[in-house]
Amino acid sequence: MLSRIAESLFWIGRYVERADGTARILDVHLERLNQLPLNEQRTVSANLLAVMGATPGTQEDGPPGVQELLARLAFDTAQANSIAGSLAAARENARRARETVSTPVWESLNATWNGLAAHRQDVVGTYRFCSWVIERTATVQGLADSTMSRDDAWQFLSLGRSLERADMTARMLATGDEQAFRLSWVNMLRCAGAYESFLRSRRAAFGESFAAEFLLLDRLFPRSVVSSLRQVEQALIALDPQYHRTGAMDQARRLVGQARTFLEFHHTEDLMAELPEHLERVQAACAGASDAITAKYFSQAAERAWTGEKI
Known part of the structure; x- marks a missing residue:
């Protein structure tokens, strides 16, 4: 391609x-x-x-x-x-x-x-x-x-979608974290289309901490940060399956994998207090992975007619 x-x-x-x-x-x-x-x-x-x-x-x-x-x-x-x-x-x-x-x-x-x-x-x-x-x-x-078809074309499309979804969910959680926004946890979940899924998974457990945990860490909800990062990893593996005995050599996979595993295995008693740090780490990983993907796969010719990231 x-x-x-x-x-x-x-x-x-x-x-x-x-x-x-x-x-x-x-x-x-x-x-x-x-x-x-x-x-x-x-x-x-x-x-x-x-x-x-x-x-x-x-x-x-x-x-x-x-x-x-x-x-x-x-x-x-x-x-x-x-x-x-x-x-x-x-x-x-x-x-x-x-x-x-x-x-x-x-x-x-x-x-x-x-x-x-x-x-x-x-x-x-x-x-x-x-x-x-x-x-x-x-x-x-x-x-x-x-x-x-689930070929390289679809994998690149899916890769871009999943990477942006992780970043956008992190931004959405950031808008709920600032005191000036004062979003209720119900609005936060509805913003991501997650309200019904959250209720089925949590039942009687309500509150902003539970909502933030669901949108950040739930492995089954497709718009959660962890699920989106996992989809990014799967697309990167499909595009370039690497077989190294000493770990993943791909920079984008390393950044995304580190961000995902830190979220999945980090234990905290107060998620809301650490939420800004987690969101900043996710956004930095998405930006770094985007740069690494661009450097590895895309032409860097100065005369190309359109660019990627403008933010």
Whole structure:
């Protein structure tokens, strides 16, 4: 497989998952923001932009408000970490890998990109926009899973999706950790689509510590950090099965494996106190693994027409 095709598939997976994760985070926070005084709206908006890696524009009147939050995280196509920017970038990468991506996946991405302009750029419109994005990204991912052979093309797509999912779940937990956000554990779980799964697994055990533990450590829930990191490892092994008697030599596998095993085998009496440290470690591992994957598999030619990570 050409490196440019592999890179496009990797970033299709990342951008689609990024749009989905950002839509989930924005949707659950907008419900709160509408009920806060203006000063608190600005504080929460600025913190949320920082957590999501979106650089706010120059504000002469103080911290960014809800309207800039919507523009930066939902509708700004120039931002690779906004919903619209991620979907546009996913569609562009699919166009470049058109001979490899299945027709249903391409048509779904193209239809999603064409539908971006139909949504209003206000709070009410953004609620519907986030729900629409979650449905569209689920459609794209479902079509990819059901119409693509489990060859290297699908592995690169799955690799990008799983790596981004681990990062986005860590960011979502970070938005619930800050005092300024004050998210309830119910909203935290619903943000990840994990509420029903959590109730079935925990039953009578409720509280923010249990919710954070579920989203961070549960091995069976596909959006948990540990499960996502395990999926990254499986994709890396499928792409390059290594047989060394002295351990894994692949840098990306080493970073991801270290992050996953630390989470799985680290015991703590107070998870919430250590949560920021865990989330920072996960995000650093995802960023390092992305760089290692790029260095190993993708062309570094200066003249290439599109780039990967922009955050």
